[in-house]
Amino acid sequence: MNINYYYRNKKTGFSIGVVFDTIVNEIGINNQVIRTFLPYPNATIPSILKNGWFAKNEEKNNYINHITGDVHYLLWFLRRRKTIVTVHDIMYYHYLKGIKKKIWKLLYITPLKRAAHVTFISDFAYKQVSEVINLDMKKVHIIPNPVDSSFTYSPKEFNVKKPIILHIGTLERKNLERTIEALDGIDCHLRIIGELKEQTIDLLKRHHIEYSNGINLTHEEIVTEYRNADVINFPSLFEGFGMPIIEGQATGRIVITSNLSPMKEVAGNGAILINPYSAEDIRNAYLSVIQNESIREQLINEGLKNIENYKVRKVVQQYTDLYKEIYENID
Template sequence: MKIGINARTFSVDEPGGAVQAAMMQAKELSARNDTEVVLFGHKSIRDDFPELTVVSDNYISRSQAFGILWERTSLPKLASSQEVDVLYCPNGNAPLTSISVPTVVCIHDVNAIKRMSSNIHYIYRRLTIPSSVNSAEVVTTVSEFSKKEITSELSIDEGNISVVHNGISDYYLNDGPGKPLDLPDEYILYVGSMNPRKNIQGILDSFNILKDSMEEYKLVMIGPENKSIFKNFEVKDSDNIVTPGYVSIEELKFAYKNAAVFLYPSKYEGFGLPPIEAMACGTPVIASRTASLPEVLDDAPMYVDPKDPRDIAETTQTVLENPKLSSQLVERGFIQASKYTWENSASRLMDVFHTL
């Protein structure tokens, strides 16, 4: 099967979780012996995909505004000229009207439509997502939770939505130590964007409660800087809080493996890759019992109320002070993380493509 992928988002400098997931799906699809993958995007992505055909006709600027214009005007014609069997749009960026090529669009979640991003991002997604969804033959999403959200917010028949779980890189599952990163000796770790829906304020408030009784622990927060599409929020370094910024996968693995506990009390997730990655690296996880996280993480973490900083702090302290409990969480985490591979994700996606 010849698969075209809208790779417009792949050229961003610091890809977030949804874009990283899309890139991993592209690589896994191309590794199969029953596919030919063509990427439609800026020529700069050839460095990340040297063995794949990258079609970048008319893509003259890496700016986001131009990329959006390009995918609305040039992409449909390019997909047709390349004679692909299906056009996969992994970041909610399908053509706004039906085209000659069968289209599958992935909607990770509807956080922007629920006003969890900036006003301009809300307006853009509110204007484009319904049309993209209606023009596609099939919609995919990453969890049963997101499927219900999409059905509710966009009034789509759930029979036209297929769940394709994300996976994690095999790199996290192997025994390697990762690449050393300058971090405190003892620390609590958060990984993700500095987006208020990730409950950054709740993390900070709970750490302020915790640090008086467990002053040997620092808080490490890893992730890209706050982008304009998110509501304004900044976290600055202090004596007790370390923010390395965006790091390589090798450095991230090191951070996961050496953390005392991984803290992820997010308010809203469509899937939630970081806690699964932390589990794969043998780190006990604390997560919020909300949105997709109970579905994706099952019984592997300790759960907290994301609205209650004291609950987050007390649960974190319980894990840190109880080696037996910590070991049990690590064991359950390994089992849960092993369920999510990009090979499985690509296989499920191929099942969807074959229905067209």
């Protein structure tokens, strides 16, 4: 089979690209694949039209189109019978009002009806869309993100005296400030990946948190961060999926994450679930992990079991089944 993967412009962000490269690399072993990156990073109407026209010109005969996420508007330009789209989330839609909200719906949500198949990375992502439009259930599929094969089990003796806590991401929804408040008085080292604001640095100092900071890390460096950590901290307020959960579990680390969807479903039994709006709840989770070896062992074992659901070959097989169905109908 031949598949043309459409990616958003690299300047827009790398997270979706990293996830799909894991999938594309595996599918490319037995199939012909092309990666097509859009030329314009902006979401202005002129840029959208230019990207759409570019995508149309890059459409290949006898190739399936797969929109890997974020640029759903390409469905207005590509042949619908041969195009599949993966939806990660539509969270931005809920922050908009008035005419901007209507335009965003027209560009990013309504065109999903045109796809031959629509895959969602979680039930939560599907629920978001289903509350806005109705989709033909024959076209809807829940296919989770896979964990990159470079995240492998790496045993490490837990540092009870001063655990290293890895926190990836410094956007407000990543809940770093509440984590800092929760860790006040707990002897630990907070390793933060992402750019820090001055107010966050002031908060770290005020709560006497020992920390270090890394930015612009390579994929290999991120993998090393997981291996060096004792706990993966992911009390996010909202996500479309939550890759650090399964990356931490695959590495064999303790994961603390939110009791909200989709994080709680992604984590299975392999994480401590906390109320992300409660610093006290986050704090109690850390105290139980540090003080109780049996809890740590149970979490690691359950995490390694859970990760089997996110192995790349299992995810690829689900996509391959959809490709075969579409391929049979390409004229």
